[in-house]
Amino acid sequence: MKVLVTGGAGFVGSHIVDQALEAGYEVSVIDDLSTGKKGQVNPYASFYEMNIASPDVERVIRQEMPDFIIHQAAQSSVPISLKDPIGDATTNIIGTVNLLEAARRHGVRKVVYASSAAVYGEPQYMGIDEVHPKQPLSPYGISKYVPEFYLNAYHHLYGLNYTAFRYANVYGERQDPKGEGGVVSIFVDRALAGQELTVFGDGEQTRDFVYVQDVARANIMALAGGDNEILNISTNQKTSVNQLIALMEEALGSKLAVKYEAPREGDIMHSYLDNTSATEKLGWKPRYSLQEGLTKTLRFYQVSK
Ligand SMILES: NC(=O)c1ccc[n+]([C@@H]2O[C@H](COP(=O)([O-])OP(=O)(O)OC[C@H]3O[C@@H](n4cnc5c(N)ncnc54)[C@H](O)[C@@H]3O)[C@@H](O)[C@H]2O)c1
Incomplete structure (x- = not known):
């Protein structure tokens, strides 16, 4: 089975690539190396240096024909999103839609998406569960939230499955x-x-500090479960x-x-963040x-x- 990891040269993505290879998947990576490092990409993965908002993404997906996409590539900084909200939205929103269009055209079965605790905004109660009000306070929080709607819509329109994870503070x-x-x-x-x-x-x-290897493991588990769910990935x-x-x-x-x-x-x-749903719906718990x-x-x- 084939997995395409976007952002596979970055912090979280590179751990996902390692764990996917260990689990026996054939792995390819798209990353524009804007914050990621080529040296972090596992040499057993094929690598495409490319912007996820580029039309070339479709060519890669046509060529690789992945069964799954694990989508980590993002403008991942809140302060940069304040300085450049257009660049932030272009990568995080347009880039994701670009990927979803290619995914549904080429028979991808599922997209696993990295959302963020930033979608919740100011906490109104604790632990924050998935139904907590969403009032993102930064362009980054908004641009991570909007793709969740696209994922849900693409599932209903085209049968493309997804799992969206709202990560707490990964370290x-x-x-x-x-x-x-x-x-x-x-x-x-x-x-x-x-x-x-x-x-x-x-x-x-x-x-809420969650360890990167636990986060990567949640992504690998989502290749076999947690379909069409939005789940907090946290320690509670x-x-x-x-x-x-x-x-x-x-x-x-x-x-x-x-x-x-x-x-x-x-x-x-x-x-x-409350992680009860991730345990109930995916069987995941931090180790x-x-x-x-x-x-x-x-x-x-x-x-x-
Ligand atoms: N680290 C955290 O605490 C945290 C918390 C919540 C959510 N997230 C989300 O998890 C994901 C991974 O975050 P991270 O901490 O590993 O960040 P990171 O910046 O280390 O990784 C992001 C990767 O995406 C690549 N990238 C950025 N823009 C791109 C583009 N336009 N085209 C192709 N590649 C591009 C970067 O080069 C980098 O390798 C992101 O989607 C982020 O929003 C992270």
Whole structure:
């Protein structure tokens, strides 16, 4: 069976490629390398350097004839979406529609899509479940949400199956600390360089940190289940930034220098996502605790430094 992974040179996508190959799938990748790295693409996958919004995507799908598409390629930064909402919408919305058009024309059975917790906006209750109101507060949150409607419509119009995952804060190996990487990759990078960590606010703000290998496994499981569902991929647990720092200190066996600055405007104070539906409808549960995932992430960066 064949899987096409878009964004397979990126953080989450490259782990999906690895796990799909391990599971015995034949894998191809489309990525324009705007944030991804060619060196992260597993050499056993075929690689197409291409923009997902390009008409050439149809040629690749015609040639590869994938059974499944796992769609991770995206403009994945909230701040960039504020600076360039048109570029953000072009990649995340038009790029996805371009892919869906090619998919339905060439007999793709299913598209697995990476949506985001950003679709919910300001939390109105916790844990946030899939029926929580959707009021995205950034162009990125909107551009990740709109494709969910296309997926549902393409299922009804053309019988194209889908699973859409709303990821919480993903962390782990290969997350780029230099770009718009998550707090974990930034902290790990600074800690290993002996630099001070900057916390905005008092550090009591909480997030739901889910390990990348658990996220990749959910995507592989969706090739065999969870059809036409929208599911949170999360740990159902909130961790404060201060707790995260304490766990890092424990894993490193040393104290870290931390500087507290004024909170950033617009930052959400608390957030965690209910993952009951992913367990019930897909049989997925995270396997890694934050401590285990953090330790693996730290080891990876220690070795690659
Ligand atoms: N990392 C997180 O915490 C998180 C949370 C929620 C949702 N997501 C979603 O998960 C997916 C993967 O995110 P990530 O953290 O791995 O980001 P990433 O930036 O590392 O990966 C995205 C990949 O897509 C590629 N890409 C970008 N624009 C493209 C285009 N126009 N054509 C082809 N390729 C393009 C990039 O080069 C990169 O390799 C994204 O869809 C993102 O929106 C991520």
